[in-house]
Amino acid sequence: MSLVNVTGLTVEFGSLRAVDGLSFRLEQGAALALVGESGSGKSTVASALLGLHRGTGARVGGSIEVAGVDVQEAPDEALRRLRGGKAAMVFQDPLSSLDPYYAIGDQIAEVYRVHTRVSRRAARARAVEVLDRVGIPDALRRSRSRPHEFSGGMRQRALIAMALACEPDLLIADEPTTALDVTVQAQILDLLHTLRQETGMGLLLVTHDVGVAAESVDEVLVMRHGRAVEHGPVAAVLGSPSQPYTRDLLGAVPRVDAPRAAAQVREEPPEVVLEARGLRREFGRGKRAFTAVDDVSLTIHRGETLGVVGESGSGKTTLGRMLVGLLEPTAGQVRYDGHARVGVRPAVQMVFQDPVSSLNPRRSVGESVADPLRARGESDEGRIRERVRELLERVGLEAAHYDRYPHEFSGGQRQRVGIARALAADPRVIVCDEPVSALDVTTQAQVVALLGELQRELGLALVFVAHDLAVVRQVSDRVAVMRRGRIVEEGPADEVYDNPRDPYTRQLLAAVPALDPRIAAQRRSARRELATL
Template identity: 75%
Template sequence: MTEPLVDAVDLVVDFPVGAPGEYLRAVDGLSFTLEPGRALALVGESGSGKSTVAAALLGLHRGTGARLGGTVRVGGTDVGSADAGELRRLRGGVAAMVFQDPLSSLDPYHAIGDQIAEVYRIHTTATRRAARARAVEVLDRVGIPDAARRARSRPHEFSGGMRQRALIAMALACEPRLLIADEPTTALDVTVQAQILDLLHGLREERGLGLLLVTHDVGVAAGSVDDLLVMRGGAAVERGPVDRVLSAPRAPYTRELLAAVPRLDGPRTPRPRPATDADEPVVEAFRLRREFGRGKRRVLAVGGPDRAEGVSLAVRRGETLGIVGESGSGKSTLGRMLVGLLEPGSGRIHHEGRETAGIAPGAQMVFQDPVSSLNPRRSVGESIADPLRAAGQRDEAAIRARVEELLTRVGLEPGHYDRYPHEFSGGQRQRVGIARALAPQPSLIVCDEPVSALDVTTQAQVTALLAELQRELGIALVFIAHDLAVVRQVSDRVAVMRGGLIVEEGPVDEVYDRPAHPYTRRLLDAVPALDPGLAARRRSARQEAFA
């Protein structure tokens, strides 16, 4: 009988918190196996213990103060009792890990090829020349065009999808038997996400790799693995073949998780607009263009090759316009121009019927990453209060009362005023960002990828909050996202951007059900499907198209 590639028995992981001797249990008695050549996905909400399990397989908790129990064997190595040399041979040689954020996983000062070559030399006796050749070989294998030349590039010269491919190439350099992928597609648009998932599938078929996929996106798991293990609170809730778990989930929590997944083919609740002056656009853009850089380094972010080509749109009170497109299509640049954070190179923007320049009165923004958009040295209450003070309010008692009201309004507590960002979960931090945007009573809020880093249940909570606030306050929303299923759920109209221009626009159901532009159809076909059979057919169709 073949020995399992991964065999975890009663795995327990406790992290130190607070006073000495106090611990928080992150993984609670988890047991599972993974056979060679098979793929298993760990799915669940943020905080369920998925990434903690993945790190335990490589002994990455050693030296952190974490307390581990149970046993974990990977490729025959007992991770808990392995010495430093055995762990070094395990990492890279037997099992390799691909992390969520490739930019922070790569050294910004060194060429991509040099970083891969260094990993290869650590685990082999290869010469520098042989290691460089190996780096080019694996970069070519993961689909980096002109690999010999691009191996000399640094991480900032790669797109997000190419950086993720580079990390996969680094993981493959030493021919591991197990690939651990921790949220490898979370920050990628749907077409690049599909390419990365197709790549992982192809590597499994070619090399017989075992795959442990950590993801909060059940749709990503559906077309990528053989089995699902659903986690909650550090424990296994349900495990089984992917098609059985998705079609007939047995655990109530699994059913809740699947119900929260936004779907292209799911029912959409009608979104009545409030009975206000709804025909007057809150924001209107006329032929916007924006370039970055100069001379040969000039990059056109919004607009077309013809200088007369620009982006025009209008958003009315109580309406949500979704903006979708691949990375680099100009979505975020357009959003920043609409609120005045970026000045258009040409074109005009009107707010409430008046042309504006600079920061637009009545316009606010909710950013993708609430961690970097909140000052870690200031309490969340003070961050929410900033727009009020900027507007001239000086009554500190009134300011605090307003902030506490806003905290309550977004589902937090008044007492959270004096807490700091690190004390909140990702979803809670995004609620703080929404409260800050609401503080000056705006008529327009631009949300730039506000739920892309959140698990599906937290996504559903945040989008439901935005919809509720919009119904009550009549705010115009611009919702920028690469997740087309989420955009369908929250939007009245949708604009599809490609290469700095809007290539298709209309009511969301019309665009999604009857897309007129080939690019729109390509985006929709790349959205992960919850049906493993459909996912496999789409993957085959993509492979035939590029054959």
């Protein structure tokens, strides 16, 4: 009997059919990835496997069997035993999945006690055991820590530990690496692979990142509009896709081994529009002082893109905020057009990582885009409204969207609103802080193409801050690699990527997911060997 057997699954929310007649199987110990764009129905399917739509008003049809349990017909008590016992789920955002008030170890112990009825002491011991198993250092001490005391990667490991506590037959991982940088992502994917080998559990991986699928699974099921587009062995689907949609999806994936298609030809000497000299930024005082950026110097030329890459905590975002003027440096200087810059200047704007939190939910997107126009003294409301409509159309939205609110837009559309707002100030430099990290690959490609088009038409300089090395190579003329607040390597993008000098740069590149499963396996083996040295 298959570990998972889904036949004719449909899920409807009101008039919307999110999943439409989906069927698939997953055998014990095997791994299957559900791949597709945002809105394709992937996460809806994952939730249906554990009966999480029950009581929500969603209408679920078809047959779902998981670890011998008929999810559609099982009583609530049987579903509770299934969840966490025979099948466990790891969600995309570990911070919202963990209770901020309780220690990590206590939360894992509570899950274990619900399913096994053991003593508190035995449950706490089990919590420490699984935390150690997923690679949390000093697991006994860290089990007493609360979620905010863990990094993003450690919180994701803690969620995996919680899922493993009861030794489930099936692990469902819903976008488990979306918010993680490449090295931590590689660690989590390696961990999932090792756990499969050692425990024999099955894995259902939900992801929009085709590279992550190549690293992790045996089979791929490509979804679009709630339906299966293509299904087969990972090497066949990714190597020789039979369906146009799958080919388009693969074509949108940025490649770390592909040079930028159209490198810019420049006349010498290039015009320097923004310059950082010896920037340093400290947070806290005395013994608690932390240096986030340490003696960083950069030049940004008119019309070029400077990529800034590094792991979480490397100082990328702090550097970007100092370049814009949102943070004042502890030491050093930012110069615009050859003059020291004080405070925020309209000529240097920022596009933020999370367009949801950077847009006021109580104001229409048109009013948010209009803010820079009013800030520089424009008072004619008719002219303001006309200019905002022009900007919305310029970034691929509609003039009529002026009066809509952020919640009415998709993630990619909200990011376009953020770009329109930055353009409203007529900038010469835009600092983009992880502008596509939360978007699926096709939406990523659209936003990146938009930025490139605007750069060519307006002569903008871009500073592209990101942890995704493939995207950075695609868009950048030059690249600066940051580690622990310092730049460890800088140069033309192709030179840095093809002939990295610094060991840290080589380590980052080795962690990038490969679309070829054979190469992915070789890299995983190489990482395992390095870890044992």
